[in-house]
Amino acid sequence: MRFVKSAFFLIISSVLLFSSCSKKPDVENTPTYKMSGEWFVQYFDDADPTAPLVANHSDLLTYNTSDNATQVWVEDHLWPFKAKFNVNYSALTFTALDQTENMEDPGTMLRVIEGKVIQNAGRSKSGNTVDSIYLKVEFLDDDPGVIYQIRGHMRTGFFEDEY
Numbered sequence: 001m002r003f004v005k006s007a008f009f010l011i012i013s014s015v016l017l018f019s020s021c022s023k024k025p026d027v028e029n030t031p032t033y034k035m036s037g038e039w040f041v042q043y044f045d046d047a048d049p050t051a052p053l054v055a056n057h058s059d060l061l062t063y064n065t066s067d068n069a070t071q072v073w074v075e076d077h078l079w080p081f082k083a084k085f086n087v088n089y090s091a092l093t094f095t096a097l098d099q100t101e102n103m104e105d106p107g108t109m110l111r112v113i114e115g116k117v118i119q120n121a122g123r124s125k126s127g128n129t130v131d132s133i134y135l136k137v138e139f140l141d142d143d144p145g146v147i148y149q150i151r152g153h154m155r156t157g158f159f160e161d162e163y
Helices: 002-019
Strands: 037-045 058-064 071-076 081-088 097-101 109-123 129-139 147-154
Touching (some): 037 129, 058 147, 081 109, 109 147
Antiparallel strands (some): 037 147, 071 081, 109 129
16 A cells, blocks of 8 residues: 555655656747837927937837737827827838827827837937837827927936936
8 A cells, every 4th residue: 555655645746847848838929029129219399309308318108009010109298199100110210190189188189190110229328228218299289280209318227228
């Protein structure tokens, strides 16, 4: 009987040992991962793009939608807007949209003129190489006729790069 208990314990231990050695799952990115992230940006008037309209940097977010391939959400809390922007993922560009709804202020619309993410073309506050972002938008209800440039770089997460 003692042999049976020992054999049973050995078999159970072996099964548990071998079943716990499973492979790690493959982690996949969303199709828009190269255009998604957290960005430090400033706003400029397209008529005078040399001086930022506000000295502070704003925190802009870009992330995938449920469409997951042809659109991203673009969200900013300094100039409150959240809207879906069409993207050409292979070119890393935001494509023109005559109108897209501002979900932060339902019923108001934005116009997306152009935009792009440029890999390794930005510099963080401490000089780290990061991706940069550029957008041209018009707030159709709040400020019609004024084109804004939104320019900035990806957030690194390092303390010395925070604004």
